[in-house]
Amino acid sequence: MTSATETGSVRTGAVGxxxxxxxxxxxxxxxxxxxxxxxxxxxxxxxxxxxxxxxxDADPNTDLSYVYDNRRRIxxxxxxxxxGSRHSQTPPSMMRRLLTNLELLDRDDDTVTVGSNFVLYExxxxxxxxxxxxxxxxxxxxxxxGPRLVAKTVHLVNAGAPLPTMAFLL
Amino acid sequence: MTEVETRPAPRRNxxxxxxxxxxxxxxxxxxxxVFELELERIYRQGWxxxxxxxxxxxxxDYVTRRIGREPMIVSRGRDGKVHVxxxxxxxxxxxxxNAERGNSTTFRCPYxxxxxxxxxxxxxxxxxxxxxxxxxxxxxxxxxxxxxRVDEYGGFVFASLSPDGISLREHLxxxxxxxxxxxxxxxxxxxxxxxxWMKHRHFSNWKMVIENNVDGYHALFTHQSxxxxxxxxxxxxxxxxxxxxxxxxxxxxxxxxxxxxYSRLDEEFVWFGRAPREKLPRxxxxxxxxxxxxxxxxxxxxxxxxTMIFPNLxxxxxxxxxxxxxxxxxxxxxxxxxxxxxxxxxxxxxLRRTEGAMGPAGxxxxxxxxIGARNQLGLAARSPEWLMLARGATTDVHEDSGTVNHDxxxxxxxxxxxxxxxxxxxxxxxxxx
Ligand code: FES
Ligand SMILES: [Fe+2]
Numbered sequence: 001m002t003s004a005t006e007t008g009s010v011r012t013g014a015v016g017x018x019x020x021x022x023x024x025x026x027x028x029x030x031x032x033x034x035x036x037x038x039x040x041x042x043x044x045x046x047x048x049x050x051x052x053x054x055x056x057d058a059d060p061n062t063d064l065s066y067v068y069d070n071r072r073r074i075x076x077x078x079x080x081x082x083x084g085s086r087h088s089q090t091p092p093s094m095m096r097r098l099l100t101n102l103e104l105l106d107r108d109d110d111t112v113t114v115g116s117n118f119v120l121y122e123x124x125x126x127x128x129x130x131x132x133x134x135x136x137x138x139x140x141x142x143x144x145x146g147p148r149l150v151a152k153t154v155h156l157v158n159a160g161a162p163l164p165t166m167a168f169l170l
Numbered sequence: 171m172t173e174v175e176t177r178p179a180p181r182r183n184x185x186x187x188x189x190x191x192x193x194x195x196x197x198x199x200x201x202x203x204v205f206e207l208e209l210e211r212i213y214r215q216g217w218x219x220x221x222x223x224x225x226x227x228x229x230x231d232y233v234t235r236r237i238g239r240e241p242m243i244v245s246r247g248r249d250g251k252v253h254v255x256x257x258x259x260x261x262x263x264x265x266x267x268n269a270e271r272g273n274s275t276t277f278r279c280p281y282x283x284x285x286x287x288x289x290x291x292x293x294x295x296x297x298x299x300x301x302x303x304x305x306x307x308x309x310x311x312x313x314x315x316x317x318x319r320v321d322e323y324g325g326f327v328f329a330s331l332s333p334d335g336i337s338l339r340e341h342l343x344x345x346x347x348x349x350x351x352x353x354x355x356x357x358x359x360x361x362x363x364x365x366x367w368m369k370h371r372h373f374s375n376w377k378m379v380i381e382n383n384v385d386g387y388h389a390l391f392t393h394q395s396x397x398x399x400x401x402x403x404x405x406x407x408x409x410x411x412x413x414x415x416x417x418x419x420x421x422x423x424x425x426x427x428x429x430x431x432y433s434r435l436d437e438e439f440v441w442f443g444r445a446p447r448e449k450l451p452r453x454x455x456x457x458x459x460x461x462x463x464x465x466x467x468x469x470x471x472x473x474x475x476x477t478m479i480f481p482n483l484x485x486x487x488x489x490x491x492x493x494x495x496x497x498x499x500x501x502x503x504x505x506x507x508x509x510x511x512x513x514x515x516x517x518x519x520x521l522r523r524t525e526g527a528m529g530p531a532g533x534x535x536x537x538x539x540x541i542g543a544r545n546q547l548g549l550a551a552r553s554p555e556w557l558m559l560a561r562g563a564t565t566d567v568h569e570d571s572g573t574v575n576h577d578x579x580x581x582x583x584x585x586x587x588x589x590x591x592x593x594x595x596x597x598x599x600x601x602x603x
Pocket of ligand 2: 389
């Protein structure tokens with residue numbers, strides 16, 4: 001979890017984060033919670049990467065991940081969820097997540113990178129609690145289209161444990 | 171979700187009554203006594219897969235595993251040999267090694283400092299003056315308990331916690347052919363199983379998981395969303411349209427065999443997203459150099475096995491899966507890609523394919539897990555008593571290769587598995603199968 005972007009000087013609090021970016025992250029969380037798959041997919045830019053590694057220091061080129069979706073596979077994942085016969089999410093889990101401790105980790109001409117912690121309550125057969133660190137990289141250069149998600153990395157606290165099925169959007 | 175239905179215990183010699191040629195009794199998935207009997211007869215006395223040699227390539231390398239409920243260390247000693255040892259300090263039982271993998275020539279118990287070599291020998295007892303000379307002289311008897319039998323085939327290491335029984339070769343029977351088929355896809359004949367194991371908790375009985383692995387009937391329904399939304403199946407899942415067979419290999423092993431269909435198509439890499447050779451130049455060159463163009467073409471057409479090796483190892487085409495029974499209604503499945511040593515261009519693709527299909531978020535296995543959990547929930551209803559396995563029972567053909575059915579949706583694999591299961595659980599005391 002100590003990726004290069006995290007070791008640099010952290011700009012304190014949410015103060016360094018443009019309110020539009022913060023709202024965008026909350027929107028992303030809410031669309032995932034509410035199983036609004038296509039709307040969630042529309043937040044992604046063309047080079048998007050959705051990654052759920054199995055350990056904090058994993059290298060996706062040599063290590064297996066739980067999820068390593070390029071933009072094309074994000075589209076497939078959403079299409080599968082939209083069929084209504086993705087049994088592991090039919091009906092979709094009831095979910096609410098809290099996104100907290102937002103920190104601006106990096107900024108360049110094109111993108112901002114925000115790190116945060118999350119707690120996700122998922123109810124399906126039973127209540128499950130998921131928690132972890134999430135790093136969002138958001139592109140901000142196109143005022144017409146608004147913020148676009150370039151990368152979302154989810155480090156689950158229990159990534160090392162045997163995980164129950166998690167076919168929902170983390 | 172994990173509550174367990176209690177039923178009248180089967181008499182040890184009554185297990186036979188739970189299995190009939192075309193059906194199996196619901197209690198085999200739910201009864202805690204059946205589960206205990208399985209742990210003893212199948213997981214303690216029989217052969218189980220524990221690790222692959224590539225996971226412990228260098229002296230000192232180790233991984234920790236479980237055989238049934240028992241924690242084990244699989245290590246490579248200085249002698250180059252793979253040791254399978256009980257992960258339990260010989261002093262007072264502390265679980266000695268608590269990492270999933272690592273490299274260490276010794277294990278030192280943090281409780282009172284006893285130290286063991288990675289071949290199990292006790293090498294140091296601190297404050298030895300407190301022990302009698304007599305006791306210290308017998309120190310060599312106080313090593314870590316080795317699994318009484320350890321053997322390997324094609325780099326797959328198996329162990330048994332019983333000193334007696336049939337050899338690994340006898341246990342594997344015709345299933346060695348499946349391992350050979352997988353290794354034929356490697357220029358060196360070796361594999362690399364070090365990408366990490368995806369651990370997936372299934373809320374169903376372990377046999378439900380392994381039966382499903384060789385169930386050629388469910389794909390059109392369970393995985394409908396994949397074929398509808400993502401991509402067509404590699405070959406049709408409509409049994410009448412393809413030459414895909416199912417086979418009971420004997421000894422509890424079984425498979426779905428795509429070979430006849432792939433051979434008929436005579437097309438390379440149908441099993442690997444129909445990747446063209448140009449995308450895998452180094453791999454193709456290495457294969458041709460090792461095996462010659464003809465055998466290489468054949469291996470690329472034939473592809474990997476889809477074979478369940480009883481009781482816990484599944485050669486899932488280019489993935490390896492093994493299962494660990496936790497409770498009657500709970501199982502962990504471990505999955506990793508069968509990487510080919512040094513073939514990065516191929517291996518990166520393989521990682522992405524495994525992530526796409528397998529594990530808790532996989533396009534396929536997430537739904538298998540869900541269906542399995544619902545199966546276990548359904549079995550809480552005690553009527554009807556039996557689960558049906560009759561599909562294709564009258565069209566099975568007995569061949570040298572096993573009992574084959576040319577309709578992939580036949581429940582031939584499950585029938586074979588259950589007959590073997592009953593024969594193992596029902597075997598007379600002292601007869602380990
Ligand atoms: S229990 Fe290990 S040294 Fe005492
Ligand atoms: Fe399946």
